[in-house]
Amino acid sequence: MVRGGYGLTYLDSSTDRGTQTGFTRATQYVASNDSNRTPANRLSNPYPTGILEAAGPSLGPATALGTGIGYHIRDRKIPEFHTWSIGMQHELPWRSVLDVSYIGSATRNIAVNRPINDLSPEQIALGDAFLNELVPNPFRGLVPDGGARNTSATIQRRELMRPYPQFAGIEERLVPIGSLDYQALQVSWDKRLSRGVHLQVNYTGSRSLERSAPLNQGESLYEEVTAQHRPHVVRLTGGWVMPTFDGRGALTRHLLGGWQINASTFFRSGLTIGMPGAVDQIGDPVLDSPTTTRWFNTCTLTAAGARQTCASDTEEPAFRIRAENALDTTGSRLEGVYRSEPFNLDMSFFKTIQLPRRMNFQVRVEMFNAFNKVMWPNPNTTVTSPLFGSVTETQSNDPRFVQLAFRFSY
Numbered sequence: 001m002v003r004g005g006y007g008l009t010y011l012d013s014s015t016d017r018g019t020q021t022g023f024t025r026a027t028q029y030v031a032s033n034d035s036n037r038t039p040a041n042r043l044s045n046p047y048p049t050g051i052l053e054a055a056g057p058s059l060g061p062a063t064a065l066g067t068g069i070g071y072h073i074r075d076r077k078i079p080e081f082h083t084w085s086i087g088m089q090h091e092l093p094w095r096s097v098l099d100v101s102y103i104g105s106a107t108r109n110i111a112v113n114r115p116i117n118d119l120s121p122e123q124i125a126l127g128d129a130f131l132n133e134l135v136p137n138p139f140r141g142l143v144p145d146g147g148a149r150n151t152s153a154t155i156q157r158r159e160l161m162r163p164y165p166q167f168a169g170i171e172e173r174l175v176p177i178g179s180l181d182y183q184a185l186q187v188s189w190d191k192r193l194s195r196g197v198h199l200q201v202n203y204t205g206s207r208s209l210e211r212s213a214p215l216n217q218g219e220s221l222y223e224e225v226t227a228q229h230r231p232h233v234v235r236l237t238g239g240w241v242m243p244t245f246d247g248r249g250a251l252t253r254h255l256l257g258g259w260q261i262n263a264s265t266f267f268r269s270g271l272t273i274g275m276p277g278a279v280d281q282i283g284d285p286v287l288d289s290p291t292t293t294r295w296f297n298t299c300t301l302t303a304a305g306a307r308q309t310c311a312s313d314t315e316e317p318a319f320r321i322r323a324e325n326a327l328d329t330t331g332s333r334l335e336g337v338y339r340s341e342p343f344n345l346d347m348s349f350f351k352t353i354q355l356p357r358r359m360n361f362q363v364r365v366e367m368f369n370a371f372n373k374v375m376w377p378n379p380n381t382t383v384t385s386p387l388f389g390s391v392t393e394t395q396s397n398d399p400r401f402v403q404l405a406f407r408f409s410y
Contacts, residue, residue, distance in 0.1 A: 004086035011079040011107070021071070022063040025054045028147035040151075052144060066139060066146020068168035070113070077109040077176035087186075096191040103184045110178030110212075117162050117170035118217040124325050131158035131325045139166065158325065177221065179211045191238075199238035205231065215328040224331035225272055233268040258351050265345040270338035276381045276388070278322050280329045285318040286336045295379035296337045298389035309388055321383060334381070340391070342373035362407040372400035 027047055030040050041048050055063060063069075087101030124131070134154040143150045143166065149159075164170060184206035191199040208229040211221040245257035275281070285296045297318040299310035307317065322328070350364040375397035380387040 001089045002087070003089070004084070006082070006084040009081040009083070011081050021069050022056055022059065023054055025052050025064075025145065027052045028145075030147060030151055033148075033151050033153075064145050065166050066143025066149045066168070068170065070171035070173050072173045073175055075176070076174075079107060079109045079111075079176070082106045082108070092189075094191060095194045096189060099186075099188045099190070101186045103182075103186055105180075105182045107180040109176040110180065111174035111176055112178040112213045112221070113171050113173045114175060114213050115169060115217045116172050117164050117167055119158060119161055119325075120218065121216070121327055123158075123161050124327055128323060128325050131156065131161070133157050135160065178213075179221075180209070180226065182206065182208045193241075196241035196243070197238070200236070202233075202235045202237075204233045206233075207231065215331070222331055224333055225335050227271065227333065229272055229333075231269045233266065235264070235266040235268075237262075237264045239263070254353065258353075260350050262348045263345065264347075265343065267343060268341055270341035272333045272335060273337050273339055273378050274381050275330050275332055275334045276319060276383045279319040279383055280322050280326075281318065281334075282320050283316045283318040284336075285334055292376060292391040292393050294389050295391050296334070296389055300383055300388075319383065337379075339378050340374075340376035342375055342397075343371070344373055344397075345370045357410070359408070359410040362409075364403075364405040364407070366403050366405070368401040369398060370400060373397075 027050075029046060032038060032040050057063070083103075083105040085101055085103045087099060089097060089099045092098055119131075133156070135157050137149070137152055137155040138160070139146060139149055139155070140153060141150060149155065149168075159165060159168075184204055186202070186204050188200065188202045190201075191197070206229075208226040209223055210226045211223045213222065214220060215222050239260060239262040242259045242261070243257060245253050248257070279300065282301070283297065283299075287294065287297055290296060294311070297311075297315070299315045299317045299319075300308050301317045301320040302308060303321050303323045307313075310317070346366075346368050347370050348364065348366045350362060353361045353363075355361055374395045376391045377394060377396045379389055379391045382388060
C-alpha cells in the first residue's frame with residue numbers, strides 16, 4: 001500500500017505588532033559624568049533635572065533620540081505551514097508489517113528581527129583603536145533620553161559612524177522572511193500479537209533547519225539547526241502475555257500464569273547545545289569520547305592568539321575569542337555537540353485474577369527509568385569560565401520511579 005498527502009495550515013500570528021516608543025519613557029540614572037571620580041547627584045535628589053514625561057507622537061522623528069529603538073514593519077503576513085508525506089506499507093512474514101515514509105514540512109513568513117543601525121564590514125575592518133577612540137560628543141545636551149550620551153563630553157568614534165548616529169541600535173521587527181524546514185525518514189516494523197508476543201521498532205532520521213535573523217547587518221538570513229533538532233531516534237516497544245498454565249497446579253496458575261509484561265525504551269541523539277558567546281568557531285568541537293569534565297573540544301585562541309583550555313600543545317583549537325569590533329560568524333547552536341541522552345527503559349507488569357461472581361482483582365507494577373539512568377544538564381559554554389566545557393554532575397531527568405497498584409472490580 002502506498003499513501004501520501006499534502007496540507008497547508010495558516011499559523012496564528014498573535015505577536016504584538018504595536019509599539020511603545022514615545023508612549024513609555026525611562027529617565028536614566030546618571031551616577032557620574034567623569035568616570036566615577038565624583039558623583040553627579042545624591043540619593044536625596046537622584047534626578048536633579050526632573051523626570052522625563054512620555055511625549056507620545058508629538059516629537060515625530062525626534063522621538064527617543066539617543067536611545068536604541070525598534071519599529072514594526074507594516075507589511076504583515078500570516079505564517080504558512082506546508083506539510084507533506086509519502087509512505088509505503090508492506091506485509092511481511094511472522095505477522096509483521098514494514099512501513100517506510102518520507103515526511104517533510106516547510107514554514108514560511110516567520111517574523112524575524114534584523115538590525116539596521118550597525119557598522120558595515122568595511123567600517124569594522126578599521127580596527128579597535130580607531131573605532132573606540134574618544135572624540136568630542138556632538139549630541140551633548142541634545143538627546144535627553146540618551147543618558148551618558150546626553151551628558152558626556154566625549155563619545156566613541158564608532159557611535160558616530162552608524163547610519164543614524166542620533167540613535168543607538170535600531171531594530172526592524174517582525175519582518176516576515178524567516179523559515180523552518182523539516183525532513184525525516186521514518187521506518188517502522190510492527191510484529192502483531194502472536195503466541196503472546198508483540199513488538200514494534202521505530203526509527204526516525206531527521207534534520208530540522210531554521211533561517212532566522214542575519215548575524216550582521218546587511219547579510220542574508222542565517223541558517224542553522226533548530227533547538228529541537230535530533231538526528232536519530234530509535235524506539236522499541238513490546239510485550240508478552242504469559243501462558244495461563246491452566247493445566248498446572250493452583251500455585252503455578254496464580255503466581256506465574258496470565259501476567260502481561262510491557263516494555264518501552266528509546267535510543268536517541270541529544271538536543272544541540274548553545275554556541276559559546278563572543279567566539280568564532282575555527283575548528284571541530286566534537287570529541288570522540290566526551291566526559292563530564294570535558295564534553296567538547298575547549299581549545300581556544302584568545303583575541304591575541306594565545307592558547308587556553310587546551311588538552312595538549314598539539315590539539316587543534318575549536319574557537320577563537322572575537323575581538324571587540326568584529327563581525328559575528330557563529331549562530332546560536334553548536335552543531336555536532338549534543339547534550340546527554342542516556343538509555344531509558346520503562347516497564348509494566350500486571351495480572352488480572354478472575355474471582356467468583358464476576359469479580360476481578362488486578363495487580364500492577366510500573367517502573368519508570370527502570371535502570372535509573374542519569375541525564376546530565378547542558379555543559380558550561382561560557383568561554384571565560386574555569387568550568388568551560390564541563391558538565392555539572394546533577395541529575396536533570398526523573399530518577400527511577402516504581403509504583404504498585406491494586407484494583408478490585410465487581
